[in-house]
Amino acid sequence: xxxxxxxxxxxxxxxELAADEARRLRDHLATCRRCRELLDALRAENRALSExxxxxxxxxxxPAGFSQLRRSWVWGDLxxxxxxxxxxxxxxxxxxxxxxPAALEWFNPFSLSGRTNLLLSFLDNFARGGTAMLTNYAAxxxxxxxxxxxxxxxxxxxxGRLRQPGLRLLIVLLALSLPSFALERRHSEFVTxxxxxxxxxxxxxxxxxxxxxxxxxGDLLAFGQTVEVRGTVRGDLVSFAKRIVVSGTVEGHIYxxxxxxxxxxQLGHSIYGWVQSLRVDNRGRVGDGxxxxxxxxxxxxxxxxxxxxxxxxxxxxxxxxxxxxxxGGSLTLTNTARVGGNLSARVHQMKEVHIAEGATIAGKRDIxxxxxxxxxTRPRFYFYQAVWLAAAMLLGWLxxxxxxxxxxAATEAVGSGWRSLGLGFGVLAGVPVAIVVAAITLVxxxxxxxxxxxxLAAIYLAKIWxxxxxxxxxxxxxxxxxxxxxxxxxxxxxxxxxxxxVPYLGGLVRLGMVCLGLGAFAWQLYRVSRxxxxx
Amino acid sequence: xxxxxxxxxxxxxxxxxxxxxxxxxLESVIxxxxxxxSEALGEIYHRYVRRVFGLCRYMxxxxxxxxxxxxxxxxxLQRSIESYDGSIPFPRWLLRVAGSQCIDALRRxxxxxxxxxxxxxxxAVIEAASxxxxxxxxxxxxxxxxxxxDTIARLPENYRxxxxxxxYSELSYDEIAQELDLERNNVAALIFxxxxxxxxxxxxxxx
Numbered sequence: 068x069x070x071x072x073x074x075x076x077x078x079x080x081x082x083e084l085a086a087d088e089a090r091r092l093r094d095h096l097a098t099c100r101r102c103r104e105l106l107d108a109l110r111a112e113n114r115a116l117s118e119x120x121x122x123x124x125x126x127x128x129x130p131a132g133f134s135q136l137r138r139s140w141v142w143g144d145l146x147x148x149x150x151x152x153x154x155x156x157x158x159x160x161x162x163x164x165x166x167x168p169a170a171l172e173w174f175n176p177f178s179l180s181g182r183t184n185l186l187l188s189f190l191d192n193f194a195r196g197g198t199a200m201l202t203n204y205a206a207x208x209x210x211x212x213x214x215x216x217x218x219x220x221x222x223x224x225x226x227g228r229l230r231q232p233g234l235r236l237l238i239v240l241l242a243l244s245l246p247s248f249a250l251e252r253r254h255s256e257f258v259t260x261x262x263x264x265x266x267x268x269x270x271x272x273x274x275x276x277x278x279x280x281x282x283x284x285g286d287l288l289a290f291g292q293t294v295e296v297r298g299t300v301r302g303d304l305v306s307f308a309k310r311i312v313v314s315g316t317v318e319g320h321i322y323x324x325x326x327x328x329x330x331x332x333q334l335g336h337s338i339y340g341w342v343q344s345l346r347v348d349n350r351g352r353v354g355d356g357x358x359x360x361x362x363x364x365x366x367x368x369x370x371x372x373x374x375x376x377x378x379x380x381x382x383x384x385x386x387x388x389x390x391x392x393x394x395g396g397s398l399t400l401t402n403t404a405r406v407g408g409n410l411s412a413r414v415h416q417m418k419e420v421h422i423a424e425g426a427t428i429a430g431k432r433d434i435x436x437x438x439x440x441x442x443x444t445r446p447r448f449y450f451y452q453a454v455w456l457a458a459a460m461l462l463g464w465l466x467x468x469x470x471x472x473x474x475x476a477a478t479e480a481v482g483s484g485w486r487s488l489g490l491g492f493g494v495l496a497g498v499p500v501a502i503v504v505a506a507i508t509l510v511x512x513x514x515x516x517x518x519x520x521x522x523l524a525a526i527y528l529a530k531i532w533x534x535x536x537x538x539x540x541x542x543x544x545x546x547x548x549x550x551x552x553x554x555x556x557x558x559x560x561x562x563x564x565x566x567x568x569v570p571y572l573g574g575l576v577r578l579g580m581v582c583l584g585l586g587a588f589a590w591q592l593y594r595v596s597r598x599x600x601x602x
Numbered sequence: 603x604x605x606x607x608x609x610x611x612x613x614x615x616x617x618x619x620x621x622x623x624x625x626x627x628l629e630s631v632i633x634x635x636x637x638x639x640s641e642a643l644g645e646i647y648h649r650y651v652r653r654v655f656g657l658c659r660y661m662x663x664x665x666x667x668x669x670x671x672x673x674x675x676x677x678x679l680q681r682s683i684e685s686y687d688g689s690i691p692f693p694r695w696l697l698r699v700a701g702s703q704c705i706d707a708l709r710r711x712x713x714x715x716x717x718x719x720x721x722x723x724x725x726a727v728i729e730a731a732s733x734x735x736x737x738x739x740x741x742x743x744x745x746x747x748x749x750x751x752d753t754i755a756r757l758p759e760n761y762r763x764x765x766x767x768x769x770y771s772e773l774s775y776d777e778i779a780q781e782l783d784l785e786r787n788n789v790a791a792l793i794f795x796x797x798x799x800x801x802x803x804x805x806x807x808x809x
């Protein structure tokens with residue numbers, strides 16, 4: 068009997084051969100060794116094929132599954148934001164517990180609304196070419212710019228390899244500091260790119276109102292009260308403004324720090340930023356994802372990928388292609404909301420999450436209530452405080468051994484009271500400006516980094532001098548030995564640490580401590596350098 | 603076929619899972635999901651998202667397209683799970699739904715052109731058995747499986763999709779024919795030719 072074809076044998080091993088033909092094949096196999104071998108080989112082939120396929124492509128093989136597939140870039144982006152915000156919080160931590168009357172809240176540079184108002188007013192002044200009140204705002208703006216630079220830089224250095232969004236942000240920010248970089252700068256009350264106009268370079272626009280109705284082929288760096296994109300920006304939009312409206316197209320990313328951002332046009336990639344109010348209109352479309360910290364978020368349009376928001380209040384009635392991750396106050400998903408992946412929310416109270424019956428969520432709902440446990444109940448808190456105290460003592464001892472005269476004199480200088488306080492406040496506010504000014508020129512960047520490191524070190528050392536001074540006046544030691552000085556330091560630091568945790572008063576005390584210490588340090592530096600200058 | 607048994611197939615809860623839904627058998631989870639229980643739907647997503655994404659990734663050329671298709675499958679599942687009657691195992695049913703989603707996506711990409719064409723002559727591929735056994739098993743056994751997957755990913759859609767539907771989704775020829783809107787004979791011929799092409803490409807790579 069003639070042998071069966073390979074395709075017939077393939078049908079047989081796939082179980083797709085008609086019953087009578089399969090029976091005839093079985094009869095034939097009993098007598099034909101060659102066909103038996105062919106069938107065995109085809110079976111092995113099917114098995115190998117199936118096993119190979121079931122191992123899944125690399126990107127699907129992550130143990131945590133689909134939800135992790137795009138985490139890498141999300142984490143990268145989050146790190147950019149986190150670095151910026153974390154560094155920002157270092158500067159603002161002393162102010163957090165200040166009790167400021169509501170009427171003066173706008174003046175507090177470390178409250179969200181106050182900071183935005185200050186920043187925007189500064190930009191307005193800057194745009195108008197005025198210098199009034201510049202010094203009041205420069206510290207805030209300078210600090211923000213510096214934090215952005217440092218955050219991006221730290222991320223790039225820390226990760227060992229370049230994350231694209233972080234890299235882009237850094238390049239754009241560095242572009243600002245390079246005078247020779249090919250930029251087109253426009254500055255007037257109203258900056259407009261007309262509908263029939265095309266700008267081929269990156270455009271830096273400062274003005275009361277910036278409006279793009281034509282095409283910008285590079286990035287758009289826009290600073291002003293209102294920034295409006297009705298035309299097309301082919302690159303990124305980097306904007307610090309009171310109000311940003313994108314009703315046209317931005318093909319790149321949006322990086323922003325603004326009071327409000329309304330998107331009812333098309334965005335090619337992602338939004339990264341810090342805004343008071345973010346709204347993606349029902350005509351708005353985000354081609355990638357959103358990573359923002361915001362007071363209010365309203366998503367009515369389409370976001371192609373994941374949304375990660377830290378917000379007071381989020382309303383979702385549009386479509387999110389992947390995951391929705393939210394931390395903050397309240398979350399509402401209406402009947403029309405669609406989430407193509409998991410929903411993760413961290414809220415303070417379960418009643419703050421409202422998910423309508425008609426809302427469609429493809430993945431898991433993971434809603435967790437975060438109860439804030441007092442730090443004083445955790446042993447870890449006391450351990451860290453002890454470590455910090457020991458580190459400060461060690462540093463004080465080292466200072467006393469290595470530069471005894473300077474340390475003792477700086478301690479004494481704290482006693483000058485108002486002089487140290489005023490000088491310290493000036494240094495605290497002024498040095499960031501100097502850092503930014505130095506960073507604006509390429510050659511000044513190392514200088515600005517050194518200045519920044521010294522600034523942070525001095526802020527830390529401030530508590531040592533103030534602590535030592537406080538201890539000395541309390542203990543009133545008869546001698547002036549190292550032991551007396553160190554004992555005074557211990558007592559002083561203990562008092563400062565404890566008082567620092569008193570609500571409201573603690574923040575004020577810490578601020579005063581930093582100003583006094585910085586002032587004493589600056590005064591002592593001045594005294595030490597004066598003879599050198601005179602010679 | 604026992605529908606209940608099919609529902610429960612491949613549904614053993616993972617060891618160490620303590621949460622209630624994760625500890626439930628697939629049968630119970632599906633029943634709850636059919637009653638629009640969001641936790642149950644979330645659990646199905648959790649259990650099968652990787653497999654569905656794997657299929658979409660094989661069938662579609664881009665990772666982003668595969669993610670879109672995966673999301674769409676689970677969004678539609680919220681409604682379509684009501685139509686699951688247990689006549690086939692749930693994973694196979696789900697992969698069939700996912701396969702349809704991918705085929706729709708491929709058709710949209712081609713803007714109405716026919717994606718899956720009949721082979722010129724199904725009978726022409728019926729050939730006499732060669733004197734040697736098929737070489738593919740030998741090729742696969744000596745090569746990295748990743749290379750096999752990579753080669754499959756580079757096959758033309760006409761070959762790749764039926765092959766993946768057969769050996770990943772484990773659909774029958776009739777089911778594939780239905781999905782691709784082809785004759786059963788043509789599905790058989792496409793799968794056969796796909797394997798021949800795969801052998802040829804793997805042999806070339808190994809040289």
